[in-house]
Amino acid sequence: MDKSLVLAEPAPDTTGMRYRMLETIHEYAAERAATDPHDQAETARLHAAHFLALAEEAEPLLRSAAQLPWIRRTETELDNLRAALHTAVATKDTDTAQRLVFALDWFWWLRNYRVEGAEWATQAITVTPADPPEGSPAYWQYMRLRVLHMFLRAEGNTPDEFSTPEYRALAARIKEAFRHGSPETTRFPGMLWPMTAFLTGDALDFHADLDRTIENCRRHAGDWELGVTLMLRTHVAIDITGGLPTVDADLAELHEIARRVGDRWTRAQVASAAGEVALSRGRYDWARAEYEECLRLAHEVGAHVEAPFAIARIAEAAYCSGDMAAAEQLLAEADLESERYGGVYDVRAYARLLGAMLALQRGDADQARAECERARAEGAKMTVPPQFTAGLDGVDAVLTARENGPAAGLAKIGPALATAVAAHCAERVLAGLADTAAVLLADADRPAEAVRALAAATAWRTGHPRSVPEEAAVAGLPDRTRALLGAARYIQEETAGTSLSPSDLAGSLTGN
Template sequence: LGADPGPELTSLHAELLEGEPSPARPADALAAYERARRTLAESLGADPGPELTSLHAELLEAPPARPTEATRPAEGSRPAEGNLRPRLTSFVGREPELALIRDDLGASRLVTLTGPGGTGKTRLAEQAAAGSEAAAWLVELAPLDHAEAVPGAVVSALGLRETILLPQAGQAPGHDDPTARLVEDLSRRPDTLLVLDNCEHVIDGAAHLAETLLTRCPRLRILATSREPLGVPGEAVRPVEPLPPVPAHRLFAERARTVRPDFDPDADPEAVAEICRRLDGLPLAIELAAARLRVLTPRQIADRLDDRFRLLTSGSRTVLPRQQTLRAVVDWSWDLLDETERAVLRRASVFAGGWDLAAAQAVCGATDDLAALVDKSLVNAVPAPDGTGMRYRMLETIHEYAAERAAETPEVLREAADAHTGYYRELARRAEPRVRSREQLPWIGRLETELDNIRAVLRRTTTPPTADEVAAAELALSMGWFWWLRNYRTEGAAWGLAVAELAPAAADESDPRYWPRLHLDLLRFFLLSDASPREGLDNPVVQDRLVQLRKAFEAGGPESARFPGLLWPFTTFFTDTPALMRESIDAVVANCRLHGDAWATGVALMFRTHMAIDTPGGFAGIDDDLAELRELGRRVGDRWMRAQVASVAAEAAMMRGLPEQARPAYEEALQLAREVGAHHEAPFLITRVAELAYRSGDLDSAEKSLAEASSEADRYRVGDATAYIHALLATIALDRDEPATARALREEAVAVAVRGPLPPHFAALLDALGARITAAESGPLAGLRAMADALRTAAAECTEIVLAHLAGRAAQFLGDLDEHALAVRVLAAATAWRAGIPRSVPEQAMEESVTARARDVLTPESYEAESSAGSALTPAEVPPLLDEVTEG
């Protein structure tokens, strides 16, 4: 044969030369022969054939001549064990899975690796088997076409002959049962591990054989790979998940370097990440994608993954045909399904993301076939995060394939899409009032979980030929408060626009679309007013529509007493009639008391209290509104409303100089906002806590809180909070005598703030900050000039406490200019405007400095005269006094 027969047969040969074998020797000789034959079979790639068989028979009948020294076995040699073949590519990742599989094999004699095609089950099984102390034998079942062939495939893989050469006692000559042969052989072997690879299409045969062998061969263990469990008693099932991002990226990079040795994954990490993510971390798909680097860049590959089945077709020519392209891998799974399972998979293609059991029943019908798809690894089932049941989902690759198959049956697809639309419209309709109640947390979580499906329905109902304006508008309005609360404001506005573009607005109330469309347009502009200020809102067409909305809703009635209709006063911000705001909100409060529920009344009151703090004379009546709001918040149970009440109470306390009341209220508001997931609110509230620390003189604590607020603002993209944060950081930098840092921070704050309509008080504070920076860089005269302009602008719209802050800083500049008499007068005006509200620690230090310097220069009588004159000044009278200094 041109090869050494191996140590086992050589040893047997030597023993036979030394004497006649005992009666028990033929069986032992046969076993030794079989082991030697397997060794040769592995080395030669074929059965040793009749020549060696004949030699074996001759050895047992008559000893041949004594062997030469060259035929004796080498010391320490041992037979080869198993048939695992070395791989030509590296094994990437999977260290945790390998450890778990080996633990499973220690605890169970049958372990099945399950998962969809392309997850790397075979490679993982081989790697796990290679580390086993037992002899490991790989049995490839993929080429089989019927379950009855499984035992014969195992016989062939083990190198056992299909017919028995030397029958055992009690066996009839010609016995050729492969299962019996396996039991006979494996029951006498030492520890052995069989790897039954690709069992899914011959699952019954693999299961029956596994159970038979395990019950009769006590030293045997089986590691199987299949797209569904074997279902044998004692089986341990280990699902093989797709690769996580880090090993997936590494696999792509390693395979990429085999086709492009100079490949650098860091040259376009975003494209590599997108490829691995969109291919679900499937090793086979990633390897096929890497092979395309011969002709495409990573970005070009990523951009073409919507047509992945045509793109990923460059597999190895030496693997099975079903592993050479991505489509062939999934075709293999499809071909194993029966018609009812295929119908369920087609219908399930209308889902986006995951779905629960109720949705499956509504869209797919009976769930038995869904369970079969889970068993066959085409649908994944995992416990829902909230513990309410199981969630089902398909890998993106499987989903795309199922969608292609669904397109082949348009009627089935249409029915499934209609059922999907109906189910999620009803879900959102039921959720809408509950996300504003004490039941809100589970309902908010449910909408968050189903967001991909809701988006799919909105896309379907706003895209011809399946567009449905009524369905789309209803769903968008049901989602409106959720979008606002959870900071999906830009997205919500975009869906509102998509609905608006389906058809012109209804002309009057005779059209059933009239009020829904008014509500939807108002919701869209409201979402845009905060999420993307001024973007498109100054367009003349939009301005006309805003006026139409205000006129429709300001008449009052039930439509103006529910969300979003009750928000109509905000339109005055964009139609050049801001003076109407207070009057408009008072009208909304009265209308909600008459036609609205407790939540609507609470929201109207909440808007009024927020506005009151920021307008002149606004504290009048605020305590009564806050008391009613607390009662409404307790009754409704909405954490967002309660957070707003606490926030308003805190702001009022801070403006009144009562930090001991403001801090716990802000902390309560922050806790409630976080509970409900109102991420847009948290950065503001944390910044307010920082402002309290600043007002108390604790700059270090203020900076620490601002760092936390900045992190949350970046995370949730809350731009207007960023402006507030930078303004306060600039103020701290000034107090630390770092004007250059302060200017840079203020410029960042202005750059963010000017993207939308600035609240008057914040614009005034930015102006005052700019004046202080100018004074630090260019002297007090330049600073005073800028502060005079800031006071002039703020006098008409800002609260007395804001005006007092600006006047106090102007007094400081006057003192620096040795204008001590006027400094005392302006400081007295600021004190009068405060109406007994104490100054912050920084303001108190500034006031003490101005007073001390003035008393050193002025006589007591002059000081008192200036102070008395200043107490009578109005905000409009102060800027001209400052102009006399700057222009003199």
């Protein structure tokens, strides 16, 4: 240090001093090291062993209440950890390469190093013997590595990437290995094996498989792993027909798990799930408070990918409560946050959909159409949920009606509702499409059908209120149709509408 061969500076993670060389000194030292290959290799091996031990010490703590200093420490040592991975791969040290990848997998996911993590997982696979004996420790290491590789590759790759025969065969193999349950199948990301079939589009048994992995985690895993699978089931349930009444028990258990684990990411995800439930039940102030808590925790733990999504959902809560100015401002913030961290496709797609809905509220059809096109373009980069497609189709039907008349809009809304029904979208989504159909039917001088559609939409909501924009869209419709039909006929059609199922209404709109 006195001769400036080594420079010292305080570590950013407050763990003491850190030492580095000027680049010219570093190059000279590397040249000297290369003169003794055996000594150089042994030094690299010791370096890799040291940082493997650090990574494995940090791994469980990154998912605990003690995570913040360990996140900072792992981030500080990231170049050393990369060098250790490089050594393991270059020397074909399979054990060290695999252990380093598994020690860092959650860090990569949490801190949005997912593309880099996928590259390291690829390299670890190249030094791992394929097809080890089934049931052996090497077999489970290999299968976990393949699951991790799929999940990390899902970031930044289009759905077509996983629709190949190769990936479908891999997903089927993963399902066969993990579905029977054992302690080996509950470690991250192995317990999320049902999602591999979802990536490839072969999700016929997805819900049953999700229940199976939750029960396996109850038997063999810790709170954190169980919490992740329960969170997945909660988010899925909120979005499917008949799912909302089932989420309360899981949500209550998740709150307890989050309290015990202390992991801020878990707590953020539980707040996000609670916010989604509140939105679905028309509790917009509660939803906003939950998403603001999710955002606070995401920022605290540095889960930068989660932050723009939380901001966009706060914008949705503002939109649903009628605060359009706040919704516009929050959407702009979500865009900035998303761009700051490399563009989060699902957030950008969702934000564009919400932007289209806001433009409709302002009466700006051109802007709404442009936002729809942008939303579809962003959605093409990922596997979009059916409720996203339903939302876009609903806006498209309204815009088509404004451009070409109500009959043209009805020609869009019928198939949109049929598609949403087939995808088992949540009642809230189906009811929104039915509301749009009711308005278009009334505009097309079909008042009796309009009354039935509106009554059906109200019944599907099971007592949960319409949002402010939804209420505004159907305002005056009952008085308008009652004046045309008369009170007695109105009541008759309304009663008939309350017994219509989503399939019934979709069939009547499409002529099926």
